[in-house]
Structures are given as C-alpha cells and as structure tokens.
Amino acid sequence: MNTEAERLKQARDEFVSQWGALGTQWGINRTMAQIHALLMTAPQPMTTDEVMENLEISRGNAHSNLKELVAWGLIRVVVKKGERREFFEAEKDVWSIFTIVARERKRREIEPALAILDKCATESEGIETPEGKAFHEQMRALQDFVGFASKMADRISAMKHGFALQLATKLLG
Amino acid sequence: MNTEAERLKQARDEFVSQWGALGTQWGINRTMAQIHALLMTAPQPMTTDEVMENLEISRGNAHSNLKELVAWGLIRVVVKKGERREFFEAEKDVWSIFTIVARERKRREIEPALAILDKCATESEGIETPEGKAFHEQMRALQDFVGFASKMADRISAMKHGFALQLATKLLG
DNA sequence: CACGGTTTTCAATAAATACTGAAAACTCGA
C-alpha cells in the first residue's frame, strides 16, 4: 500500500531536482525551476511554507522566486476562503507553458537584439567604403532574419494548440 | 575622409559591446559573444593577438573563448601560407548561424529535458493512486510536447534557407 | 489601534562563473 506512494514521491523528487538542474541551462535559476516543477506536479495549491519545507530553502528565496514565477505567468496566486495565507498553483497545460516561455524569451532575447541591430544598421547607413558597406549589409541581414523570427514566434504563440499541432504535423509529415 | 572610417569603427564597437551584453541573456558569456560579434564583422580573419588587443582581454580568455566558438562551429580556423599563427573567421551566413545555434540549444536544453521526462514517466508508470495517475499524465504530456518540439527543430534546421523562408512566409501570410 | 499571522525587503554571505597572467607544452625551421 505504501509502496505506490513511495514510488510516486521518489519520481516526483527526482523530477523536481533534475528540472532544477536543467533550469540553469535555460538561464533561469535553479530554485525557480525547482519551484515550478514542484507546483506543476502538486495535486493541490501550496503555501510559501510548504514550498520552503519541501525544497529546504529560506523564506526570502522562496518568496522572490514565487513572485518571479507569478510575474512570468507560470504560476498564479490562489486565495482560499477562511485562509489568510496565499496559495500558489501552476499552469499545467503544456501549450500554455510553451507560449508563456516563448513570449518571455522573445522579450528578453529577441527584442533587445533587434534594437541593437536596428541601431547599428542605421548608424552605418551610407558609408561608402567597402568595409562600411559590408558591415551595413551584415547588420541588415541579421536584422531581417531576427525580425522575421520574431514575427514567427508571435504568430505561433497566438495559435490555439490544436491548430499549431495540425500545422506542425503537416510540416513533419 | 576619415569620418567614414570613424563612423564605421564607432558602429562596429557599439555592435561588439552590445552584442556581448546581450550574450549574457542568451546564456553564453560576454566575451564569447563579443568575439563572435567582432569576427562576424571583421573584413579579414583575425589572430588571437588582434582579438586580445581589440577587446582588451587576456590571452587565456581569448584563447578559451575562441576554442569554444570553434567547437560550436560559429567560427573556424584559417591557416595562411607563410604564417605560423592561426587566424579565425566567422560564419557570416545568417541561416547557418541560426541552425548552428538551434542545434546547440537543442543539445543543451531539449535533449536533457527529454531524458528527465522519459525517466520520470517510466518510473511513475502504473501507479494506481489518483496522484500517481495525475503525475504520470503530466510527465507524458510534457514528454510528448518536448519530443515533438525536438523533431520540429531538427526538420527546420535541416532545411535549406530558401525552403524554410518560403514555408515561413506562407505561415505568416 | 493593538496584535498575531503573513508577506516583503535587503544587507550580509555564499556559491557559481569568468578572467588573468605566467608557466608549460608544443611546433617548426635552421
């Protein structure tokens, strides 16, 4: 009877810890990834104290990473009547998770890149030396590509899951 | 006469420095991104010493990041006859750059994630409690999605630039 | 408005990561 619960706990602990390690590869900190994994696999919304206890981290750490996850939109605050403390629950739908992460990455990685490329393309406009022309061309090529990728990301994120899947299946077929 | 060269230098310096700052967002270190930017906009292949001088960094730093960029495939070693030292030149084609970066990210971000999800899905197979079933389902949903994304990335990376562009244009139309 | 429970802040500290510089290893022509 207990073995099933044990096996589950073990699998879940493994998921939380490994997902955390993976987080660092993704440029998000370990704790944030761990909390996300924990809440994604929580049967019920959890309190800050439960998160602290489960991951053995400080209150400050739990707090700031929970807030960050809320800011991303990956988890949300839940209020229970008769309860003063806040509970947190994760978005569990994979397509939603994907679009949230895609949007955030676009914001942090693509948009600043575009801004730089724009600026440098403009600044090098009209320079007549061969080096100047080559530089300008390179900036423009990058700008076009990144701008294009950005639009793609928007379009795909805006799709309903089913539609994106259908489209992708056609692509893979 | 000199102003054109000045303007170019300024624009290029800006690009190098900003691209470096951006690199940190992308999970690659500042120096590596700067060297990449420098070489992408270099009219000629450069030596380690030229890179060191231009970015004001140590030999060790220049060396290890050049090697890393070579390992990624973003730059390559060029030997000039009659020259003992190595020169480095960057891949400048944006589609090539994109596929290289995509492949690397897949290797570092997607594949380890898949491995974890596989493992946890398997470990939680057949647990009959409601929590166990929910956990298993969640793992499988994530696994399916990530596996799918992985295949997509492969397909797109394998395309020729023109074909991908055509496809994407249809998508955006 | 005082109080217990709760959240938020933040200075101090720890941990992870990047960089330096100098020594060692390598390479090739003479």
Add this chain to the structure above:
DNA sequence: TCGAGTTTTCAGTATTTATTGAAAACCGTG
C-alpha cells in the same frame, strides 16, 4: 636538437549571481 614563436593549461583572483535570515511593513480582526 635548439630556440623563437605560438598555443595551451590552470591556480589564483575578480566578478557576478543566488541565498539566507532577520527586521520591517503589511493586513485583517477583535
């Protein structure tokens, strides 16, 4: 095989990023 030129390594140091823990602020209730 020697030596000048070049690449590689790596211990020590600096920088950046994450975490702690305790104090302060907040909040609803009596």
